[in-house]
Amino acid sequence: xxxxxxxxxxxxxxxxxxxxxxxxxxxxxxxxxxxxxxxxxxxxxxxxxxxxxxxxxxxxxxxxxxxxxxxxxxxxxxxxxxxxxxxxxxxxxxxxxxxxxxxxxxxxxxxxxx
Amino acid sequence: xxxxxxxxxxxxxxxxxxxxxxxxxxxxxxxxxxxxxxxxxxxxxxxxxxxxxxxxxxxxxxxxxxxxxxxxxxxxxxxxxxxxxxxxxxxxxxxxxxxxxxxxxxxxxxxxx
Numbered sequence: 036x037x038x039x040x041x042x043x044x045x046x047x048x049x050x051x052x053x054x055x056x057x058x059x060x061x062x063x064x065x066x067x068x069x070x071x072x073x074x075x076x077x078x079x080x081x082x083x084x085x086x087x088x089x090x091x092x093x094x095x096x097x098x099x100x101x102x103x104x105x106x107x108x109x110x111x112x113x114x115x116x117x118x119x120x121x122x123x124x125x126x127x128x129x130x131x132x133x134x135x136x137x138x139x140x141x142x143x144x145x146x147x148x149x
Numbered sequence: 150x151x152x153x154x155x156x157x158x159x160x161x162x163x164x165x166x167x168x169x170x171x172x173x174x175x176x177x178x179x180x181x182x183x184x185x186x187x188x189x190x191x192x193x194x195x196x197x198x199x200x201x202x203x204x205x206x207x208x209x210x211x212x213x214x215x216x217x218x219x220x221x222x223x224x225x226x227x228x229x230x231x232x233x234x235x236x237x238x239x240x241x242x243x244x245x246x247x248x249x250x251x252x253x254x255x256x257x258x259x260x261x262x
Contacts, residue, residue: 041191067247067248069249076257077254078237078252078253078254078255079192079237079252081249081251084247084248084249092247128191128192130192132248137182137194137197138182138194138250139194140184140191140192140193140194141191142190142191143190143191145189
């Protein structure tokens with residue numbers, strides 16, 4: 036079946052630094068990738084949608100200069116949280132979709148900003 | 150904008166009992182997903198329902214979709230402790246909506262012995 040690898044699974048960073056999260060589709064070509072954010076005991080909130088080779092489309096209220104998304108190939112998308120602050124601490128999950136494939140979720144990244 | 154209402158939000162059941170989780174959504178959608186999430190983990194795909202009247206079953210879980218009523222249900226039969234998790238429904242927004250799904254708030258299920 037379709038597999039999406041997400042790294043790192045956990046990251047602790049200092050306030051003001053940047054963190055990059057990678058999401059790779061291992062056995063299919065992901066034409067579209069979705070990035071979600073989940074706070075404790077809440078649902079998933081879609082942050083942005085990215086198509087390979089195109090600029091990401093951000094949801095209302097999501098700062099595109101703070102959450103940089105790159106989808107340079109059909110198997111890799113990255114989310115960079117720039118100048119992270121404690122309020123950015125959250126669980127970030129990617130999801131990949133390809134032709135004839137549904138939506139496969141990565142294992143998530145727990146970001147803690149101290 | 151597609152809105153999703155899931156209920157109940159919290160469900161405490163005894164082992165062996167049956168119950169149904171409901172997922173109502175506000176605009177037309179002909180595809181709906183159900184996911185399971187364990188604490189601290191990502192989402193696991195349970196079902197994708199692709200048409201009106203679709204019914205899928207896996208073990209003690211059965212999902213159905215009524216696109217005319219804009220309603221999906223997840224029925225739990227003879228609950229066991231291993232089913233304790235949070236369950237999300239997510240109607241599909243369609244290709245005109247960039248293939249996005251909108252998630253319900255989730256139903257946290259606790260199965261007690």
